[in-house]
Structures are given as structure tokens and as C-alpha cells.
Amino acid sequence: MPGISGRRRTKVKGVQFTIMVVGASGTGRTTFVNTLCESDVLQHKVIDEPENAHQETAIRIKPANVELEEDGIRIALTVVDTPGFGDNIDNEAGFQEIMTHLERQYDDILAEQSRIKRNPRFRDNRVHALLYFIPPTGHSLREMDIELMRRLSPRVNVIPVIGKADSLTPTELKMFKKRIMEDIEHYDIPIYNFPYDEEEDDEESIADNMELRAMLPFAVVGSEEEVEVDGELVRARVYPWGLVEVDNPNHSDFVRLRAAILGSHLNDLKTLTEDVLYETYRTEKLSRSVETSPGGNRDSVIHPDQLATQSVRIKEEQLRREEEKLREVELRVQREINEKRQELMAKEAALRNLETRINSQSQSQSNTSF
Amino acid sequence: MAALQTPSFDGIGIANLPNQRHKIVAKRGAHFTIMVVGESGLGKTTLINTLFSTELSPPKNYNKRHYKQLDKLTEVEIIKAELEERQFKVKLTVIDTPGFGDYVNNRDSWLPIVEFIDDQHEAYMRQEQQPQRHEKIDLRVHACLYFIRATGHTLKPLDIEIMKRLGTRVNLIPVIAKADTLTQNDLFTFKQRIREVIAAQGIRIYTPPLDADDENAEHARVLIDAMPFSIIGSTEDVKTPDGRTVKGREYIWGVAEVENENHCDFKKLRSLLIRTHMLDLISTSEELHYENYRQTQMETRKFGEPKVKKLDNPKFKEEEEQLRKKFTEQVKSEEARFRQWEQHLIAERDRLNKDLELAHGAIKQLEAELENLQVGYGRGSGRR
Secondary structure: OOOHHHHHHHHHOOEEEEEEEEOOOOOOHHHHHHHHHOOOOOOOOOOOOHHHOOOOOOOOOEEEEEEEEEOOEEEEEEEEEOOOOOOOOEOHHHHHHHHHHHHHHHHHHHHHHOOOOOOOOOOOOOOOEEEEEEOOOOOOOOHHHHHHHHHHOOOOOEEEEEOOHHHOOHHHHHHHHHHHHHHHHHOOOOOOOOOOOOOOOOHHHHHHHHHHHHHOOEEOOOOOOEEEEOOEEEEEEEEOOEEEEOOOOOOOOHHHHHHHHHHHOHHHHHHHHHHHHHHHHHHHHHHHHHHOOOOOOOHHHHOHHHHOOHHHHHHHHHHHHHHHHHHHHHHHHHHHHHHHHHHHHHHHHHHHHHHHHHHHHHHHHHHHHO | OOOOOOOOOOOOOHHHHHHHHHHHHHHHOEEEEEEEEOOOOOOHHHHHHHHOOOOOOOOOOOOOHHHHOOOOOOOOEEEEEEEEEOOEEEEEEEEEOOOOOOOOEOOOOOHHHHHHHHHHHHHHHHHHOOOOOOOOOOOOOOEEEEEEOOOOOOOOHHHHHHHHHHHOOOOEEEEEOOHHHOOHHHHHHHHHHHHHHHHHHOOOOOOOOOOOOHHHHHHHHHHHHHOOEEOOOOOOEEEOOOOOEEEEEEEOOEEEEOOOOOOOOHHHHHHHHHHOOHHHHHHHHHHHHHHHHHHHHHHHOOOOOOOOOOOOOHHHHHHHHHHHHHHHHHHHHHHHHHHHHHHHHHHHHHHHHHHHHHHHHHHHHHHHHHHHHHHHHHHHHHHO
16 A cells, blocks of 8 residues: 555655646636646647637646645645547537546556555556636536536545636625535535534634635636736736736635645545545445356456456456356257247147046946946 | 708709608617627626616526526527617617537537527518518527637637538627636737638628728728727726726726726727617628528529428437337337237137147047947947
8 A cells, every 4th residue: 555655755755646627728727737836837728720720629638747845845746637628519528538537547556456566666646636627607507517527526526616717806706606606516516625524623624624615616816927016026917907916815716725735635635535535436346347247257356467457358348248148048048948848748748638538538438338 | 860951052952862861760760680699608698788788688597597507408588679869769689599508518509599590581581572561570680799708719619610600691790708807918819819710710700891981991990900809898887996987897906997998899899889880780681691591592492482491409309319219119018018918819729729629639539439339339249
């Protein structure tokens, strides 16, 4: 288990943490990540030629690594970007891609843990938090937003974020947040809502969690440009009517969000992923593979070395299917044999019946004739 | 209303015709139909209310949203109003399209909108062909505002698909919605990219005519250079830091003003739609787009024949298919049941028949034996 070796790694490389950012183009994902990491971790969208603008692009999963320091602790952060999600006319395929990616990381760890000889340099790529960027419509959640959060919450901690929040006035933002949370509750979407235990946790952390929960979804403004304000260089966006400061808590929730996911709640997010989400997936997956191999076919569970490679998994599937087919054929043949046997017996019985009747009649005849 | 000019002494007075025309038009009033298309939350309703300075469309009611959020339909809503300014009346119709582009799968979501536009041309055409055609109800769309989300990147495939289809049917005016989300530089680049894509993809947008006299041509050029217009909409009066009261959006960091040309192109849009080019929009709709439609329809249909309607809306097609499948399955299972029953009955009948035959055969045998015995008895008694 990556427990003891993890402690050793903390001293050298820092805490490992993976976040994924999902959202349609233009919701501020790339800028947010670059603002978060204070460097150009992700590249902005490369605009195609105008002639190709009508073509739909497939979603891509692009991880990027960066080293950060937060509150004195070094973090080896992996940011997984998902450009192309939500940009097409039909976005159904995008959901499946992301889900497959999340589950593949779980599958890898599952296989690794079941190995007899484990790889000491195995990288744990499980995603600890997914930031979903809601476009600042000002109304409420769209079908797209609801579907995404609902489908991915069982596999990852989903934290909803309002991107480009500087397009909403303070009143609009408050009402928007309220309606989003109403929708999340109405559709029963299990997002990461900074859980706390009223009896176990201390007052300070309860207050902290309640405050963060009240801020959901986080309204962020990102910027990669610096402007001089009062002699200082601050990250801001310049408009003809004013200046929006990224690090000003009155202007955006960016600072609070960063402190939460990279600081106070980093461990909580990791623990939830490892202890709850991963374990749920593991249980589901193992009980599924037990169900599909009834009787004496425990081999498929006992040799997970083979499970780790795709091709062997496919071969197993094929074998299983062949077996099923053979079993069906067997059953069918058995049934036919039984039927024929029954018919035969019925005919036999009828014949015998007739025989006895003739005998009895001829006997009675011979009896009466004398 | 201009005063009637007295005819000059060196003419017969035909130069007075425009004034007479003016009186007639001023008395008749005008009617103007404008359509707004775009994803929800782009400020369509607010813009309409800002443009005409009155609350034409009520603010959105969120209480019933849970019934419709997952509906997957694009709707068409019609709002009518009558505006009056200096005794000139305009019958205004605004057509809103809620639900467009909001779903996971937006394929064919433009169909209801495109069909609506075609239907209006169709309805007008049919009315013209009637014997009595004084009272025509004319809902032909004179201008269509397409709202582009201010992503800062470029047009999305969905935008391109619908704009292509709208551009050939109606005067299409693309606008960048909620433009107070973009900085000056971003806005400039964004507009440039959109113009390039529009040109490369062959999308037809409305451009004010340039062949007017000098000062109007200059104005037209200014408008064309600024397209697509960046828009900020607001019906609220707010106070700016320097004390003025304007229509705008009040942020913590400043006030974005609607009518400030440094902040957005709202004034230019209003000029295009109302002040300077409303008549051009109306006449090009009627002369250009309607004539195009009429021409293509006339080439394939005879005078007075009704339009061949495709009754399939793809979203409903799925449901129809499902219902049909369920129906056939039910019918099949019932048929199978009946067949089994039939076979069962046949088997029973055969069995009983066989029994009957056996019994019959047995009786025959017995009869034969009886005869034999009788004969034997007759012979036998002689022998004994």
C-alpha cells in the first residue's frame, strides 16, 4: 500500500495530488490552472483555421505536472485537462471518455495491489478532485451540467466552480449560486461539499467547513497578466470601467478555493478518494467479475496479473462467451433428449396399455365363452 | 410629421410625392418582427428590454424550472407589443427561442427555429394566394439576432451550423453577448476571428447597404467595421463613480455602461435595428428573402397547392420508434401465446382422436374375436 513509502516520498518530492479540470471551451479552465500554479502549465487553445471551425473535435485527456508550495508544504501536482469536452453538437461521447480515464486509474491500482511482486515505482494517478466549470449564465444548471456532475460524482470528488465570474454582478452571483445549489439538491447530486462531523470534529474545522460549504459553487476569476495597483503588481483583469483583482476575496473566491484544495482539504480529498470512492469501485468491480464466472471458474479472480493487461482481459471475455455458448448447446441437447425419451416412454406406456387391454378382453372373452 | 410643403413655382409638384408618402406611412405605422436566438443565459431577454426601453419580456420564472430542465426541446415563444414614439406606432413582435443549445446532444436543435421562419414565409404566401387578401397576418422575421457566447476563442460548430441555415433565410445579425466579460484586447481578437470564420464558412450576415449618399455610407461603414457587435444589456439605472446615472451593470470594481461606446456597441446595434436601418431590414426581408423562398417553392409546387409537410421532428421520432417497438413486441408475444394455445389444443385433439381410434380398433378386434368365437362355438359344440 502506498502508505509507508508515501511518507518517505513526502520528504523528497512533496505530496502527490491530482486534480482534473472539466468544462466547455471559454469557461476559464486554462487560465484558472495557470493562475493556480502561477505559471504556464497549460497551453491556451490553439485556434484552427477558420475553414475548419465547423469540424467537431474529440475530447482529449492531457495531464501536466507541476511542483508547488502551499503553506510550507511541497506539492507534486498533476493537472489533467480535458480540452474538447462540451464543444461539440453532440457531447455524449465526452462523458464516456472522462469516465473511462477515471476508472482506468482505479483499475491500474487494483491490479498493482493484487500483484505478488509490486512495482516500487508505481505512480498513483487516481484523480483526487474534479473541478467542473459552470458557464456564468446567471440562470440555473443546464442539462449538460447536471448530467456531468451526476455521472462522475460516484468516481471522483466533484467541486463545482463558476468560471469567468466577473461577468456577474454581486446580486446576480448570489442568486445564481443559490439556484445552482437548489438544483444540486433537487437532482441529488453528491458533490464534495466539505463534509464535517458535528460530534467528532473540533469547532474550528466545523466552522471552516460550513463557511466553505456556503461558498459553493466557487466563483473564480483568473488572470495571467499582472497590473500595477498602488505601486504593487497584482494579477488582475483590466476593463474600461475598472479592475478585477484575482486575489481579492471580494472580487473572486479564487484564494479561498486554492487554500482549500491545496491546503486544508488536500488530505481529506485524497482520503475520500482512496478510502471511499476507490473502495466502492473495487467492491463493485470484484463482485461483478465473481458474478460472471459461476461455479469453478475462480481463476479469473485469482490471477490478476493477467487482469492488468487489456489483451488478456479480452481473451478471457471471449473464453467466457464460448463457454456460455457451449453450456447453452449442452442444455439444449439435454432437453431434446429428455423430450424424446418422454415421448418414447409415453408410446411404450400406450402400447402396454393396449396389450393389457387386449389380454384382459381376450381373457374375459374366453371366460365368458365357456 | 413634416408640414406640407407648398409646391414651388417652377414645377408641377411631383417633387411633393415623398411628403404625401410620408403622411401615409406615418399614419399607417409599421410592424417589425425580430427574433433572438442563442443559448440560455446570454442576455437575450435583457437585450430586448434594453433595446426598446420597456419590459417586453418578464423576468424568468425559476420556480417551474425542474419540470423542464431535462426536456431536450427548443421552443419558440412569441411576444407582441405596440410601441409609440411621437405619434408613430410600431407593432413589434419578438420571437424568443429558449432551450436552444442547452443540452448534451444538440443535434437538430435548430430545426424548430428554421421551420418557424419558413412557416412564416409559407403562411404569407398562402395568404397572398387567397381571393381576399386585405387582412394579412404577417409574422415574417425581419431581423434575427444570433447571440454568441463571449468565450474569447472562436465560433463553435453549433454556432456555425445554425448561422449557415439562418443566413439564407433571414437577415442575420450576430452579436457577442455579455461582452463585459472580455477585455479590450480579447474582444478585438475575438471579433477578428469571428469575422474570419464567417467569411471562410460562407455564412451570410446582414450588412447595411453602402450605396447610399456620403454621410450615410460613412455611418454604414462604421457599423460594418464594428460587426459583430459586442453587447451589454441592462434595464437598471445605476450611479457611476463620477456621479452620472446611466443604464448599466454595477460591479464592485466599476460600472459597465450600456450606452458608452467605449464599453460596448449597443448604440450601434440600436442604430442598425431601429434608427437608421429598420426600413432596410424590413424591405430586404420582404424583397429578398421572401422572394427567394417563394421562388424555390414555386419551382416545385403549383399555385395554391399546400406544402408537403415533413411530420417528423427527430426528437419525437425516437419516442415514436420506441412506442412502435413496444407495440409490435406486445403483439408478437400475444400471437406466440395464441399459437402455443392452438398447438396445445391440437395436441389434445390428436391425443383424444388417437384414444378414440384405439378404442375403436379394440372394439373391432373384439367384434372379430366374438365372431370367431361364435363360429368356433358353433363348430366347437359340434366337436364336443
